[in-house]
Amino acid sequence: MTTEHAGPRALPADRERAPARLHADGVRLGYDDAVVADDLSVAIPDGEFTVIIGPNACGKSTLLRALARLLKPRTGGVYLDGKLIERYPAKQVARRLGLLPQTSVAPDGITVADLVARGRHPHQKLLRQWSSTDEAAVAAAMAATGVTELSARRVDTLSGGQRQRVWVAMVLAQQTELLLLDEPTTYLDLTHQLEILELCRDLHREHGRTLVAVLHDINHACRYATHLVAMRDGRIVAAGRPEAIVTAELIEEVFGLRSLVVPDPVCGAPMAVPYTRSTPGPPAAPVTSRPDSASSPTSDSPRPSTSDSPRPSTSDSPRPAASDAPSTVHIGH
């Protein structure tokens, strides 16, 4: 298997110029009284498979919810095709942007095809409930996710991995160019996690969709993402191609974990191998910004890079938000 950068597309020199139909500008996000993120800006580059990673409660799912207009920012705005996303009628957003939420409920006894068909809602009207376009979209979505044979089965009789593919099929049936997936691999075993990620890669490569996924596993993210957004404490620590930004320092800053970053022996993507207490590795590199004090972005000093990073370039701007991180490299296929 080759790495993902083998496509014929031209490489934009930097991601500033990368077109982004979906972006958040200086948003403050939170629930009730708690503010999860403040002055957060991020652009979702078109035609890329963006993965957002970070520790629990870093605000990655909150950001995804805001991008999918499930959460309205307190200040700032999320823009879709140049217009504030909440200005669109709900159905119009749903025709451009699909979301697989973390929690979905399959009604008791529903069959696979029935569930997938519900993804057609944004395209249907009171009297146009099942057009030939609807039918073709549902058939194509089931074929793309490999659930066509399960079509007549009840969703509650399927395995976890099959069920997740059915949910992805439902979002695909929506036929949106933008696809947002909130932790699509959670609760799945390793085989099914990889199956879903391979499916995402196919959707990105073969169907040319723009994907955004929130993932927990940094190594899965490095393998499959073409654009990585690393978050901690409600801010973006680095954004760019995994090869360009993933270093031991980044892993330590984002996850508070010392590790060795080596090329993945299978596909060459960066791979973080954490040290353990009994095998602590070399003495700690002189990391100036401790993870605990990293919440104040202006106190960031340039991080020295160590030799164990395949590509030492990282985001080193004082305010490493995605939109103003000039050193992060954007790459297409």
Add this chain to the structure above:
Amino acid sequence: MSLGTQHSDGPAAPSRVDFGRRVRILRRRRGSVSLRIDLRTAGVCLALTGLGVLVALIALGLGDFRVSVPDVVRALFGASDRAVGMVVVDWRLPRVLLALLLGAALGLSGGIFQSLTRNPLGSPDIVGFNTGAYTGALLVIVFVGGDHYLTAGGALVGGIVTAAAVYLLAFRRGVQGFRLIIVGIAVAAMLGSVNTWLLLRADLQTAMSAAVWGAGSLNGLGWGSVTPVAVLLAVLLPCVAVLGPKLKYLELGDDTARALGLRAEPLRLGLIVVGVALTAVATAAAGPISFVALAAPQVARRLTRTPGVGLLPAALLGAVLLLVSDQLAQHALPADLPVGVVTVSIGGAYLIWLLVKEARRQ
């Protein structure tokens, strides 16, 4: 690999997608009208409609003055002598129509609430509406001593205030089904003790008439009651036709529904208002008839074997259930019972069966 086996036949197009159920697809007017019809659900609806018409024709002939079915049909078309016409059309038809209309309203209301709460216990009579309506009616009967319309008004106010209170108490960043049920049961329990206290401090005559109202009865209702019910339903049913089909998306969870382009919370509020209004119409006209709203959607769902509650089958089943119950209440027993007593008995048996079945499954 074939793209789904074909389950439809006849002139309609074959389905390329196998839904695991027999469906027929209708496309008309160059695709501007297209429907996917579930054949089992359609069959159940047709059967229930036929059953309702049949029972209604028999019911119109039942009573001290028996009329055969052919004579009933003749009377309905105005082709019989005046005595038969008076008995069938003036005396019995309004009660049969009310049973059908109110039963349908209760079935719809129950279907809406059970779907919103994703819980077969989430019917309006469980979540406090009926108890609140009874409280409102009791306040009028005991303190004002009002007539039929004042009592109905008191019941409406009581039910709607209770429903609003339950909604607001259960509201936290949107209303979640289970919280609605728990809050509703708690509020209903409190209002139940208020009702007992009101009954205890009333004099015997008042308490008797209050108890009869509280059971829910179609006794003594004529054309004067049919007209307001029909007018209100003519307003509410189009609302159900527009909002009801969205229920199957809300059943997928709020985030999914919103991702599919629905405005979940306003939609849910609209559905709650319509559901409460449907129960309110029935309660104002005939008192709190219990268990039709609870049982009809679930029985209909078992007949159609659909995931989730279908509103049309629930409405039809509610209509048939209330009509049959009312006939049993009038004719099967020596005393003329309030129909609410019969529906409670049927509903109680059903509830026990449901609980036993759920308990066995776990």
